[in-house]
Every structure is written in structure tokens, then in C-alpha cells.
Amino acid sequence: MLAKNRLPGSGHTTPSPPASPRRSPRYRHGRSKAAAGSRFPTVQPSRTLAHRLSWILLSVLLRRQGIFLFAPLIYISCMLLYMGTVSFDVVPIIQRRPPPGSVYKSPQVYAKLRPEMDADNSTADAITTIWKHSYKGGEWKPYVNKSTGDLPESNGYIYVEANGGLNQQRTSICNAVAVAGYLNATLVIPNFHYHSIWRDPSKFGDIYDEEFFVSTLSNDVRVVDTIPEYLMERFDHNMTNVYNFRVKAWSPIQYYRDSILPKLLEEKIIRISPFANRLSFDAPQAVQRLRCLANYEALKFSKTILTLGETLVKRMKEQSANHGAKYVSVHLRFEEDMVAFSCCIFDGGNQEKQDMIAARERGWKGKFTKPGRVIRPGAIRQNGKCPLTPLEVGLMLRGMGFNKSTYIFLASGEIYDANRTMAPLLEMFPNLQTKEMLASEEELAPYKNFSSRMAAIDYTVCLHSEVFVTTQGGNFPHFLMGHRRYMFGGHSKTIRPDKRKLAILFDNPNIGWRSFKRQMLNMRSHSDSKGFELKRPNDSIYTFPCPDCMKDEIEVLTHSLAAAGQRIGQRLDFGVFFLGCFGGLKKRLRFNDFVIQFNGMDIKKKGYLVIESFASEDEIRGLRKRMDELLNQFDCSVSSIFSTKNQHTTDNYFFESAEKISFFFEEKAFGDDGKLKQPKQLSINKVGHALHELDPLYKDFTYSSKFSSLASSLGYKRPVVMQSMYIFKQPGIGGEVVPHQDNSFVYTDPQSCTGLWIALEDSTLVNGCLWAIPGSHKSSLIAIHGDLIHQSFENLSSKSRHAYSLHVVESDGCKWAKDNWIQRAKMPEPLYVLP
Structure with missing residues (x-):
């Protein structure tokens, strides 16, 4: 068929030429333009083999698009071919940032802080003001009854x-005295076992006054230095032939009665080796009394050691005369064996590494190189297990407010790499002394090669210091803290740093001096508040002598539970004193339907007041029922875990609760998976802190005439309730509230806080009562002075211990502190206003 031409022609029609092969529109359009507009003939570019192959491949792909379905297979095949050429012997190293507190960066921190530290003259020397919680007048005093009768x-x-x-x-000596007295046996002067680490061949009489020891115990325990000849003949004068008991560590005293006494009666002599830590710390009062007698009264250092020790104390006091004859003692454990045993890494480089490997092999052959043993120095440092270096001790003390002129006694063995490691400490405290510096060569010569005798000299000088600083734990500081409590009215006057926190602070070279100092002052204050502590179950009586070895001048503080074999002391006032009292204390408190009499002088002296049956049974039922309703309404997802460890500075939820009704869980309420282990009603620690303002029932109870009458009797003119708390003390998980003073958290100038604690359930010895009124029954109210140190322990029972607590302050003439955790937009409504 012939195509017709659609364009106008010259008047006649001609057949069209055959159609050209179809080309790409791009190239067709290009050629027509070139042909039309070019004056030169078109030149075709030469095509290489590669170009031709590319065109062929592109043509195939365009015409056969189904081939794209095989693209993934082709890609995988190529990747497999490539990976086959890669060597897997070389694994790429991923650089990870070490966790906070895992690396020793204290030298960098020191370099950063030193200029500001040296320029800081903002505060007086801490040694004159450090102990705010010590008990003036010695409320607690040594109390060890000695027997007067003859021994059976x-x-x-x-x-x-x-x-x-x-x-x-x-420890072994004191426990041996207790066991011998309990079994009515005669104690042979203990033999000191020679140890390859301490390498001290000293005998009992070389370190302690043997004659004084025997004399002091004469009415309680028979003590002899030799075994009668007739008994030794039975064993060929060889002690190894005597029957030896290998007692398990921390065995109860009943074990000695049931297992050792029968053999003792049969053989008339028995041997116990080894004897370190072979008696439980919890024992009947008769056993504890003998421990107290042995440790604090009978054991006195030999006359030569005591004389030299007291001479060094006198020299330290003479040198520190400008500081009131007060000095700081520091127990520094940075000897080579301690550094090696810790497995921590410091800044000594390869030389330190080689030294520590050699020291570990000398002291503990194979212990640290056993197959499968993994040592993680970073984790050890994070857990606060690394010994503090001299530099870190100096930084810590300067941050706590001890200035450059403070006199320091350093109790230590031979410091590792002393020339290098001690230099920063001497820069910060040039008045530092050691026994080697205070005593002459001639005075120290008899003790040079005897580590225990040298430690006894250090012990004596540390015992009489105004401040004792422990840096690594161990028996030395634990015994010293207990001995200082025995000497200083129950307060240890000891700084025990939080080494986990220090590890993080010393790992931050960017920290500023003000921030660092604030942290150190908080740590110092915490040590002060923990200076006075009562012994709890499983605590060492040699560290916590109250209440077993000490008593209050007003009343005997101990309560014995011999049947349980445990000792639990309960009292309220802990022997504390009134720093001040409110004016207008009256002899009577008048309420609507009853009158209560009390002794105003007792309130001033004890710091507390107990009012029985303050709340009626109906009021208690109403408060508890309303709390059940609030618990059922609250959303578990919006809450906080309560802690007494500076939570008011770290938890926004806590901070914002000042003007809300907020719910706080117990720390032990959650499992490892982060979920509650029991219903929320049994998991809540407390509800606070504006319960008395926002809930109608609690507001009516708080603003009733009872509280107004009480506040008026205590001398308040315009009292306001700054916070309220409903405390649950849940069974089994109700946590400890550490010793504290309410004036420290609810502070006004002048101080005016009184805590009101209302028992809503019976409070017992084991359910975490407020320390301590045994059996403080429900409906009773306890008014607590703001400076009274008080606490409560964990609830170990199966029953809860509910209480309602208020903190009242004076708003007339008292200034609210800006650094209190409670900061309100508007002050609460006063209970009343006096003209």
C-alpha cells in the first residue's frame, strides 16, 4: 500500500519513499537538527570494542527486562566471591570509652584543681568545726561490769x-577470753602464729602488758602463761599431740558448749588452731561483756610501746598548738603488698606492672595466675576496692576543708614508690608527720623489724587524734573506730569516705573546685552523722561498742534477748543533747478531753516527748482507710524509689513532691526484671509531702486543736507544717532510715523544727520501730526535737508498721533556708497565729 502525503505539495501526488528504521527519538531529533543546521558533513565517531559491548548489553537489558529478576542472585554471588578473598584472621578493634570511675585520672584532676584549691581561703580549718554530732559532756560512757566473787x-x-x-x-585474744569464760575454763596466754607476710616473731608479752592483762581478768577468767607439768607429761611436752579443734569461722557460742566442752572435760586441755574469727559477733550478754572487758580494759600495750606512743602523741599536740593541739591521723594503705593484692592499675606504667607481678608472686604464689581467673582492674576501681593513693587522700582532705597548715600524722608501712607518690600529698600538707619523722633512730630501733610493734605505735597516735581517716578498711581501722567510740562518748570521730563516689569524681578531669569541694563536704558531713551507731546483728562489737560495752548516764540502754542468742538495744534519744530549746515549756498539755503531765526538764535533756493515746481509735481507722483509697487510685507508673541517701538532691520527683501528694516505693520492692515483686499496697515506702494540705481528711486531723495545743505548749507563735508523710514500713522490705537530725533537712534560722510521729500500728522491736521505745503502741505521739538524732531499722517482721509524721517549724521571726529541699511558692497555712 502506498502512503498518502498529508503535506501540501506542488499540486500532484507522488509515492513516499520506504519508511526508515525506527530510532531512538533522542538520536532521531539530534540528527535532523544536525542535518538542518550544519554546514559541514556529519562525522560518525569511531566505536571501540568496549563501546560496542556496552551497547549490546544495554540493548539486551532494554529488550529483555525480565533479566532484572536475577539481579539479587547476581549480587549475592558477587558478595560471596568477594568475601572469599577477605582474611578473617584480622578482627577490627572497636575503641570503647571506659566506664566512669574505671581509670586512674587523679593526677589530671589534681593539676586542674590545684590553682583554685591554693587560692581558696573561704573557710576556716575544718579541724575545729568538723564534729557537729559528737555528744558534749559524754552522754555515753564505758560500762563493763567486773565480777567480784570467786571463780568456780x-x-x-x-x-x-x-x-x-x-x-x-x-580479735583472737578477746574471743578466746569470751570462750574460756563461757566454758569456765582456764585460758593459756595465746600463742602468736608467725606469718610470712607480717614476718613478726613477737610474743604476747612483747606487744601487750601481760601482767596487767591477767590482773584485770582475774575475777572473770583464769589466765596462765604455762600449762601444768602433769598435763604436759601426758602429751610428751608437745602441744601438737594435744587434741586440736578446727572450728568453722563465725561459729556460735553454742557450738563451743555442745562440741568443745565435753572434750575439754574429758581431756582437761584442748587446742584450737587457727582461731581468727572463730566466734560469731552475736552472742548472749555474758559473752559480750567478756569481749568488752578484754578489748577495752584488759588489753594494754606493753610499757615500752605505750611510752613511745604517748611521747609521739605529745609531740604531735605540741606541733599543732596553733590548732588547739588537734591533729588529723590518716591510715594510708599504699604499701607494695596492698597495691599488688588490689590488682588495681595506677600511673606507674610498665615499672609498676612488673613490680606488682613480682610482689604478687612473692606473697601469694599462683593465687592470681590460676587458670580461668579473670582480673578486671576497672571494675575493681568502680567498686571502690582500690586503695587510695597519697594524692587522692590529700585532694579529699583539702576538699573537706582541712587547710594547708593542718598537722597530719600518717600511719602506714613503707609506701610504694614513696618519692614519687608522696610528693603531691606533701605539697598539699607540708606539716605531715610519720612515726619515723617524729621519733629518732634510737627510739625506733627496738621496733624496726617487728611490724606488729610498729603498728601498735601507729595505733596509739591515731587513737588520740581529733580526726581519724580510714582509706582502705581492714582490722586496724575497725578496731580503732570502736576504741575511739569507747573513748569519745560513743562517737568515732572518723572520716570514712565513699570510695565508689570518689572513683567517679577522680575520673573527671573537668570537675571544678567548687563542685568537688561541695561533694567532699557532703561526704564529711555523712561521716559525722554516722559517727555514732549502735551495734546491729552481725556487726562487730569491736567496731560498735554501744550498747554492749557502754551505757547512758540516765538509764541503762541494753535489752537482752538471751533465748535468741542476740543482742538488740532499743531507746529513743541515743543519749543526745539539746542544742537549744523552745521557750515557754509548760508543765501541762491541755486537750479537749484529757490532760497530760510531763517534766519540762526531761524534755530539755532527752530531746523528746511521748504522749500516749494522742489519736483516738476512730481517727486511726479513718486515716488508714483514706490511705487505702489513695493507694487504689494512684498510677504505679508515676512514682519514685525512696532513699535517705541525698535523694532530695538527685530526684526531681522527690523535689517536686513538696506541694503534691506523691508516692514512693521501697528500694527492695522491685526484682531484677524491674517489676514489682508484690502488690503496690505492699511495695510503697511512704506518701508525702503535702498530704496535710491537699487531702481534706488529713488536713482536718493535722489542723485539729490537738496539734495546735501541742505547738502552743512548745512555745510556737505562728507554727506551720512544712511537710507530712504517711510511712508504711512494709513487712520484710521496709528499709532502714539512717540516723539523722530533722533540723538538717528542715532548716530555719534560728532552728525551730519539731518532728511529730504518730504510730498508726503497734511498733515493735523487729518491725522497724522508731529507735527506740520498745513496744511503742498505736495512737501514741512522739514529739522529736530538730537536733535529736533518731533512726529506724529495717522491718524484719511479717507485719507492717504504719505511722503519720509531721514537721512543724516556726514562721514568726524565723527565716526559711534557701538550700532546704522544700521550696514552696507559698508558705502553708499556719496552725494558729498568736497576737
Whole structure:
């Protein structure tokens, strides 16, 4: 068929030429333009083989698009071919940032802080103001009853071998006295076992006054230095032939009665080796009394050691005369063996590494190189297990407010790499002394090669210091803290740093001096508040002598539970004193339907007031029922875990609760998966802190005439309730509230806080009562002075212990502190206003 031409022609029609092959529109359009507009003939570019192959491949792909379905297979095949050429012997190293507190960066921190530290003259020397919680007048005093009657006939002889260093041997001696007295046995002067680490061959009489020891115990326990000849003949004068008991660590005293006494009666002499830590810390009062007598009264250092020690104390006081004859003692554990045993890494480089490997092999052959043992120095440092270096001790003390002129006594062995490591500490405290610096070569010569005797000299100088600083734990500081409590009215006057927190602070070279100092002052204050602590179950009586070895001048503080074999002391006032009292204390408190009499002088002296049956049974039922309703309404997802450890500075939820009704969980309420282990009603720690303002029922109760009458009787003119708390003390998980003063958290100038604590359930010895009124029954109210140190322990019972607590302050003439955790937009409504 012939195509017709649609364009106008010259008047006649001609057949069209054959159609050209179809081309790409791009190239067709290009050629027509070139042909039309070019004056030169078109030149075709030469095509290479590669170009031709590319055109062929592109043509195939365009015409056969189904081939794209095989693209993934082709890609995978190519990747497999490529990976086959890669070597897997080389694994790429991923650089990870070490966790906070895992690396020793204290030298960098020191370099950063030193200029500001040296320029800081903002505060007076801390040594004159450090102890705010110590008890003036010595409210707690040593109390160890000595027997006066004759001893019954002995059941036999007990021979023990005391192993370890100076104070581990001391533990063995005191426990041996207690066991011998309990079994009515005669104690042979303990034999000191020679140890390859301490390498001290000293005998009992070389360190302690043996004659004084025997004399002091004469009415309680028979003590002899030799075993009778007739008994030794049975064993060929060889103690190794005597029957030896290998007692398990921390065995109860009943074990000695049931297992050792029968053998003692049969053989008339028994041996116990080793004897370190072979008696439980919890024992009947009769056993505890003997421990107290041995440790605090009978054990006195030998006359030569005591004389030199007291001479050094006198020299330290003479040198520190400008500071009131007060000095700081520091127990520094940075000897080579301690650094090696810790497995921590410091800044000594390869030389330090080689030294520590050699020291570990010398002291503990194979212990640290056993197959499968993994040592993680970073984790050890994070957990606060690394010994503090001299530099870190100096930084810590300067941050706590001790200035450059403070006199420091350093109790230590030979410091590792002393020339290098001690230099920063001496820069910060040039008045630092050691026994080697205070005593002459001639004075120290008799003790040079005897580590326990040298430790006894250090012990004496530290005992009499105004401040004692422990840096690594161990028997030395634990015994010293207990001895200082025994000497200083129950307060240890000891700084115990939080080494986990220090690890994080010393790992931050960018920290500023003001921030660092604030943290250190908080740590110092915490040590002060923990200076006075009562012994709890499983605590060492050699660290916590109250209440077993000490008593209050007003009343005996101990309560014995012999059947349980435990000792629990309960009292309220802890022997504390009134720093001040409110004016207008009256002899009577008048309420609507009853009158209560009290002694105003007792309130001034004790710091508390107990009002029985303050709340009626109906009021208690109403408060508890309303709280059940609030618990059922609250959303578990919006809450906080309550802690007494500076939570008011770290938790926004806590901070914002000042003007709300907020709910706080117990720390132990959650499992490892982060979920509650029991219903929310059994998981709540407390509800606070504006309950008395926002809930109608609690507001009516708080603003009733009872509280107004009480506040008026205590001398308030315009009292306001700054916070309220409903405390649950849940069974099994109700946490401890550490010793504290309400004036420290609810502070006005002048101080005016009084805590009101209303028992809503019976409070007992084991359910976490307010320390301590045994059996403080529900409906009773306790008014607590703001400076009274008080606490409550964990609830170990199966029952809760509910209470309602208020904190009242004076708003007339008292200034609210800006650094209180409670900061309100508007002050609460006063209970009343006096003209």
C-alpha cells in the first residue's frame, strides 16, 4: 500500500519513499537538527570494542527486562566471591570509652584543681568545726561490769593460736577470753602464729602488758602463761599431740558448749588452731561483756610501746598548738603488698606492672595466675576496692576543708614508690608527720623489724587524734573506730569516705573546685552523722561498742534477748543533747478531753516527748482507710524509689513532691526484671509531702486543736507544717532510715523544727520501730526535737508498721533556708497565729 502525503505539495501526488528504521527519538531529533543546521558533513565517531559491548548489553537489558529478576542472585554471588578473598584472621578493634570511675585520672584532676584549691581561703580549718554530732559532756560512757566473787573450779585449759596481723590477733585474744569464760575454763596466754607476710616473731608479752592483762581478768577468767607439768607429761611436752579443734569461722557460742566442752572435760586441755574469727559477733550478754572487758580494759600495750606512743602523741599536740593541739591521723594503705593484692592499675606504667607481678608472686604464689581467673582492674576501681593513693587522700582532705597548715600524722608501712607518690600529698600538707619523722633512730630501733610493734605505735597516735581517716578498711581501722567510740562518748570521730563516689569524681578531669569541694563536704558531713551507731546483728562489737560495752548516764540502754542468742538495744534519744530549746515549756498539755503531765526538764535533756493515746481509735481507722483509697487510685507508673541517701538532691520527683501528694516505693520492692515483686499496697515506702494540705481528711486531723495545743505548749507563735508523710514500713522490705537530725533537712534560722510521729500500728522491736521505745503502741505521739538524732531499722517482721509524721517549724521571726529541699511558692497555712 502506498502512503498518502498529508503535506501540501506542488499540486500532484507522488509515492513516499520506504519508511526508515525506527530510532531512538533522542538520536532521531539530534540528527535532523544536525542535518538542518550544519554546514559541514556529519562525522560518525569511531566505536571501540568496549563501546560496542556496552551497547549490546544495554540493548539486551532494554529488550529483555525480565533479566532484572536475577539481579539479587547476581549480587549475592558477587558478595560471596568477594568475601572469599577477605582474611578473617584480622578482627577490627572497636575503641570503647571506659566506664566512669574505671581509670586512674587523679593526677589530671589534681593539676586542674590545684590553682583554685591554693587560692581558696573561704573557710576556716575544718579541724575545729568538723564534729557537729559528737555528744558534749559524754552522754555515753564505758560500762563493763567486773565480777567480784570467786571463780568456780576450772573445767580445763584452752590453748589457742592467734594468726594474722596485730588486730586480727587482738580479735583472737578477746574471743578466746569470751570462750574460756563461757566454758569456765582456764585460758593459756595465746600463742602468736608467725606469718610470712607480717614476718613478726613477737610474743604476747612483747606487744601487750601481760601482767596487767591477767590482773584485770582475774575475777572473770583464769589466765596462765604455762600449762601444768602433769598435763604436759601426758602429751610428751608437745602441744601438737594435744587434741586440736578446727572450728568453722563465725561459729556460735553454742557450738563451743555442745562440741568443745565435753572434750575439754574429758581431756582437761584442748587446742584450737587457727582461731581468727572463730566466734560469731552475736552472742548472749555474758559473752559480750567478756569481749568488752578484754578489748577495752584488759588489753594494754606493753610499757615500752605505750611510752613511745604517748611521747609521739605529745609531740604531735605540741606541733599543732596553733590548732588547739588537734591533729588529723590518716591510715594510708599504699604499701607494695596492698597495691599488688588490689590488682588495681595506677600511673606507674610498665615499672609498676612488673613490680606488682613480682610482689604478687612473692606473697601469694599462683593465687592470681590460676587458670580461668579473670582480673578486671576497672571494675575493681568502680567498686571502690582500690586503695587510695597519697594524692587522692590529700585532694579529699583539702576538699573537706582541712587547710594547708593542718598537722597530719600518717600511719602506714613503707609506701610504694614513696618519692614519687608522696610528693603531691606533701605539697598539699607540708606539716605531715610519720612515726619515723617524729621519733629518732634510737627510739625506733627496738621496733624496726617487728611490724606488729610498729603498728601498735601507729595505733596509739591515731587513737588520740581529733580526726581519724580510714582509706582502705581492714582490722586496724575497725578496731580503732570502736576504741575511739569507747573513748569519745560513743562517737568515732572518723572520716570514712565513699570510695565508689570518689572513683567517679577522680575520673573527671573537668570537675571544678567548687563542685568537688561541695561533694567532699557532703561526704564529711555523712561521716559525722554516722559517727555514732549502735551495734546491729552481725556487726562487730569491736567496731560498735554501744550498747554492749557502754551505757547512758540516765538509764541503762541494753535489752537482752538471751533465748535468741542476740543482742538488740532499743531507746529513743541515743543519749543526745539539746542544742537549744523552745521557750515557754509548760508543765501541762491541755486537750479537749484529757490532760497530760510531763517534766519540762526531761524534755530539755532527752530531746523528746511521748504522749500516749494522742489519736483516738476512730481517727486511726479513718486515716488508714483514706490511705487505702489513695493507694487504689494512684498510677504505679508515676512514682519514685525512696532513699535517705541525698535523694532530695538527685530526684526531681522527690523535689517536686513538696506541694503534691506523691508516692514512693521501697528500694527492695522491685526484682531484677524491674517489676514489682508484690502488690503496690505492699511495695510503697511512704506518701508525702503535702498530704496535710491537699487531702481534706488529713488536713482536718493535722489542723485539729490537738496539734495546735501541742505547738502552743512548745512555745510556737505562728507554727506551720512544712511537710507530712504517711510511712508504711512494709513487712520484710521496709528499709532502714539512717540516723539523722530533722533540723538538717528542715532548716530555719534560728532552728525551730519539731518532728511529730504518730504510730498508726503497734511498733515493735523487729518491725522497724522508731529507735527506740520498745513496744511503742498505736495512737501514741512522739514529739522529736530538730537536733535529736533518731533512726529506724529495717522491718524484719511479717507485719507492717504504719505511722503519720509531721514537721512543724516556726514562721514568726524565723527565716526559711534557701538550700532546704522544700521550696514552696507559698508558705502553708499556719496552725494558729498568736497576737
